Amino acid sequence: MAxxxxxxxxxxxxDKALAAFNLAIGGASIGMEVSMFFTFWGxxxxxxxxxxxxxxxxxxxxxxxxxxxxxxxxxxxxxxxxGMGKWMMGKLMKDVRFPSAxxxxxxxxxxxxxxxxxxxxxGMMGLGKEAFILK
Amino acid sequence: MKADATLxxxxxxxxxxxxxxxxxxxxxxxxxxLEVLASDEGIKEDAPAWCRATGNEFVGxxxxxxxxxxxxxxxx
Numbered sequence: 001m002a003x004x005x006x007x008x009x010x011x012x013x014x015d016k017a018l019a020a021f022n023l024a025i026g027g028a029s030i031g032m033e034v035s036m037f038f039t040f041w042g043x044x045x046x047x048x049x050x051x052x053x054x055x056x057x058x059x060x061x062x063x064x065x066x067x068x069x070x071x072x073x074x075x076x077x078x079x080x081x082x083g084m085g086k087w088m089m090g091k092l093m094k095d096v097r098f099p100s101a102x103x104x105x106x107x108x109x110x111x112x113x114x115x116x117x118x119x120x121x122x123g124m125m126g127l128g129k130e131a132f133i134l135k
Numbered sequence: 136m137k138a139d140a141t142l143x144x145x146x147x148x149x150x151x152x153x154x155x156x157x158x159x160x161x162x163x164x165x166x167x168x169l170e171v172l173a174s175d176e177g178i179k180e181d182a183p184a185w186c187r188a189t190g191n192e193f194v195g196x197x198x199x200x201x202x203x204x205x206x207x208x209x210x211x
Binding site (some may be wrong): 022097099 | 150157208
C-alpha cells in the first residue's frame with residue numbers, strides 16, 4: 001500500500017498555499033497518496049474565481065463579499081502592500097520560472113492529489129461544495 | 136553515459152524537476168535510462184530519494200559548470 005500524506009491548509013496566504021502545494025506535488029511525485037484538507041481561510045485557496053457566491057444572511061453575504069478568495073487572489077502574509085508586494089513577488093517567481101498558485105493547484109490535481117473542503121467552515125460561511133474546486 | 140531519453144530541467148526549482156522526472160519516467164520502458172539536466176542543487180538529494188521511494192535505480196550523477204546531470208534507470 002502506498003504511503004499517505006495529509007496536509008492541513010489553514011491559511012489563505014499565497015506563500016503558505018505555495019508551500020502546501022509544493023509538498024503535495026513532491027509527495028505525489030514519489031508515489032504517495034496525498035490529500036489536502038482546506039479549512040477556514042484556507043478555503044480561499046480552492047474557491048472558484050468566477051461569479052458571485054450565494055449565501056444566507058447579511059453577515060455571511062458581507063463576509064463572502066469581502067472575502068472573495070480564489071488561488072489568483074491570495075495575498076502575501078508579509079509585504080503584501082495592497083497588492084504591490086504580491087505583484088513584485090509574482091515577477092520574481094516568473095523570473096525563476098516558478099509556477100503560480102493556480103498552476104501549482106492544477107499540477108497537484110493532475111498528480112492525483114485529493115482536495116477536501118472542511119464542511120464546518122463551509123457551513124459557517126454559508127458556502128456549498130459548488131463554490132470550490134474539489135476532486 | 137548513454138541515456139534513452141533526456142529531460143531538460145535547467146533553470147527550474149523544486150518541485151518542478153522531480154515532478155517532471157516522475158511524469159517522464161511513466162513514458163519510459165523497463166530497463167531504459169533517463170537523463171535529467173538540472174541547475175538546482177536540490178536534484179542531488181531529490182533524485183536518489185525519488186529512486187529509493189519508487190524502487191527505481193539511481194545510476195549516477197555528473198556535474199559540470201553548474202549543470203547537473205542525473206541518470207535514472209527504470210526498473211519497474
